[in-house]
Amino acid sequence: MTRDHDGFDIEFRVRYGETDQMGVVYHAEYLVWCEMGRTEFIRAAGLPYAEMERRGTALAVADASLRYHAPARYDDRIRVRTTLRAVGSRAITFDYAIFNAETGVRLVTARTMLVAIDSQGRASVIPADIRLMLEGGQPPAR
Amino acid sequence: MTRDHDGFDIEFRVRYGETDQMGVVYHAEYLVWCEMGRTEFIRAAGLPYAEMERRGTALAVADASLRYHAPARYDDRIRVRTTLRAVGSRAITFDYAIFNAETGVRLVTARTMLVAIDSQGRASVIPADIRLMLEGGQPPAR
Amino acid sequence: MTRDHDGFDIEFRVRYGETDQMGVVYHAEYLVWCEMGRTEFIRAAGLPYAEMERRGTALAVADASLRYHAPARYDDRIRVRTTLRAVGSRAITFDYAIFNAETGVRLVTARTMLVAIDSQGRASVIPADIRLMLEGGQPPAR
Amino acid sequence: MTRDHDGFDIEFRVRYGETDQMGVVYHAEYLVWCEMGRTEFIRAAGLPYAEMERRGTALAVADASLRYHAPARYDDRIRVRTTLRAVGSRAITFDYAIFNAETGVRLVTARTMLVAIDSQGRASVIPADIRLMLEGGQPPAR
Numbered sequence: 001m002t003r004d005h006d007g008f009d010i011e012f013r014v015r016y017g018e019t020d021q022m023g024v025v026y027h028a029e030y031l032v033w034c035e036m037g038r039t040e041f042i043r044a045a046g047l048p049y050a051e052m053e054r055r056g057t058a059l060a061v062a063d064a065s066l067r068y069h070a071p072a073r074y075d076d077r078i079r080v081r082t083t084l085r086a087v088g089s090r091a092i093t094f095d096y097a098i099f100n101a102e103t104g105v106r107l108v109t110a111r112t113m114l115v116a117i118d119s120q121g122r123a124s125v126i127p128a129d130i131r132l133m134l135e136g137g138q139p140p141a142r
Numbered sequence: 143m144t145r146d147h148d149g150f151d152i153e154f155r156v157r158y159g160e161t162d163q164m165g166v167v168y169h170a171e172y173l174v175w176c177e178m179g180r181t182e183f184i185r186a187a188g189l190p191y192a193e194m195e196r197r198g199t200a201l202a203v204a205d206a207s208l209r210y211h212a213p214a215r216y217d218d219r220i221r222v223r224t225t226l227r228a229v230g231s232r233a234i235t236f237d238y239a240i241f242n243a244e245t246g247v248r249l250v251t252a253r254t255m256l257v258a259i260d261s262q263g264r265a266s267v268i269p270a271d272i273r274l275m276l277e278g279g280q281p282p283a284r
Numbered sequence: 285m286t287r288d289h290d291g292f293d294i295e296f297r298v299r300y301g302e303t304d305q306m307g308v309v310y311h312a313e314y315l316v317w318c319e320m321g322r323t324e325f326i327r328a329a330g331l332p333y334a335e336m337e338r339r340g341t342a343l344a345v346a347d348a349s350l351r352y353h354a355p356a357r358y359d360d361r362i363r364v365r366t367t368l369r370a371v372g373s374r375a376i377t378f379d380y381a382i383f384n385a386e387t388g389v390r391l392v393t394a395r396t397m398l399v400a401i402d403s404q405g406r407a408s409v410i411p412a413d414i415r416l417m418l419e420g421g422q423p424p425a426r
Numbered sequence: 427m428t429r430d431h432d433g434f435d436i437e438f439r440v441r442y443g444e445t446d447q448m449g450v451v452y453h454a455e456y457l458v459w460c461e462m463g464r465t466e467f468i469r470a471a472g473l474p475y476a477e478m479e480r481r482g483t484a485l486a487v488a489d490a491s492l493r494y495h496a497p498a499r500y501d502d503r504i505r506v507r508t509t510l511r512a513v514g515s516r517a518i519t520f521d522y523a524i525f526n527a528e529t530g531v532r533l534v535t536a537r538t539m540l541v542a543i544d545s546q547g548r549a550s551v552i553p554a555d556i557r558l559m560l561e562g563g564q565p566p567a568r
Binding site: 159162165166215216 | 301
Binding site: 016017019020021022023024026028073074 | 443447
């Protein structure tokens with residue numbers, strides 16, 4: 001199943017420790033920001049991810065890709081737009097567009113595919129109610 | 143230009159802070175390990191990356207992709223095998239295979255494309271001697 | 285010179301990658317949060333730290349101490365209260381109290397002493413206007 | 427109980443992502459290095475910490491202090507010397523001296539106090555055999 005969403009936005013500032021000696025944000029940090037984006041996407045859809053994990057369904061990243069267009073710098077205001085691309089019985093794919101929130105310049109385009117695992121770390125099925133929530137979720141515009 | 147290399151290996155142990163509450167290594171950390179792998183690849187080819195940067199050529203990650211096969215855990219002994227996939231006038235592509243060094247299980251397969259930038263952060267050309275070094279580099283088997 | 289301030293508060297949520305396999309926030313992350321606290325303290329006092337650095341004065345941590353009272357967990361809402369403890373000609377000391385913002389439980393008490401350095405990394409004097417700003421700063425209640 | 431040990435050394439190189447835009451290692455990273463030091467100290471004493479945790483005793487940092495003398499830089503070879511300062515029924519204190527391994531310059535002096543917790547995160551007693559191992563441990567010179 002594939003649906004289109006307009007995306008859900010979060011905003012925050014770049015931390016000092018996220019920069020490296022090139023004077024820009026270290027490239028691995030963007031994966032952390034993607035996770036922050038989908039955490040808030042899922043919360044807005046109706047269930048905090050922390051609660052989903054407590055109920056026995058965790059989502060493990062199985063695949064990730066990032067394209068870096070322009071660097072983020074310390075103290076920049078960042079916007080992460082998270083969009084649900086596809087949700088299946090065992091996997092969910094999110095798209096991310098990361099912007100400088102002040103200039104509107106796109107910094108990174110990313111995608112992650114996550115698979116459901118149970119509390120023992122074994123591949124499992126996404127519970128029907130969670131899938132329904134995500135499919136039907138209309139995340140509020142920020 | 144594309145060449146085949148047998149790859150260059152590094153080994154180290156998983157740090158506690160690299161794990162997350164799922165009990166496994168947080169997915170963004172593997173990008174850090176890839177960087178460690180290519181740092182040692184480049185050093186073995188003949189020039190420490192730190193020295194390359196001092197001479198005015200930095201390599202910025204422009205594209206990254208990772209496929210996660212199995213989780214790494216705290217204190218696991220990890221092996222990162224770095225292979226030069228392609229080197230052009232402006233970009234270098236490395237492939238990575240990350241293993242549990244004790245069991246031999248493959249944990250992650252990754253690729254990064256890096257572009258040369260000068261000390262002002264502008265796209266630049268990879269100096270001919272560095273390109274030659276990388277192309278002709280015969281990284282020693284570990 | 286030592287002054288008392290009521291402190292300046294920031295709030296944010298714990299990121300997944302900040303946890304470790306103990307199921308709580310990794311102890312080194314609190315230093316990052318302290319930095320976020322003082323960044324906003326300094327901004328509220330009248331000058332973003334990023335701008336202070338561009339003008340040639342950086343603040344390097346010379347001394348840090350942390351006492352851990354209770355653990356933070358993923359997705360907890362965190363409050364960092366930053367207080368200026370002392371500002372001298374070459375050093376500034378900040379105190380931090382980190383709370384679970386929902387329960388009010390104190391998680392960590394910390395202090396950092398920072399020294400001024402110039403753009404070459406040499407010890408320097410805190411410019412008089414910046415010192416005045418910090419001394420007289422009345423950070424707004426959140 | 428307080429004993430004197432000559433200390434146990436580990437060595438490794440600074441990772442790129444550990445630096446910040448000041449061009450030096452971000453101050454929080456040293457806590458990670460301290461943990462690496464005590465992990466290897468404990469392993470050398472006779473029991474990997476991972477195994478200690480599996481047996482039901484975890485060590486949580488209750489107190490940390492760091493003094494920063496000189497900065498570490500990317501690709502520097504680092505030496506962490508870990509010394510057991512004190513071990514009691516519920517707490518263990520380690521001292522750390524972090525050096526540039528090539529120049530011998532001392533970069534950071536640190537101390538952490540850790541308390542034993544059980545698998546539910548409650549304060550507990552350090553098992554007698556583990557305490558004995560640590561007290562009597564003669565970590566090999568590197």
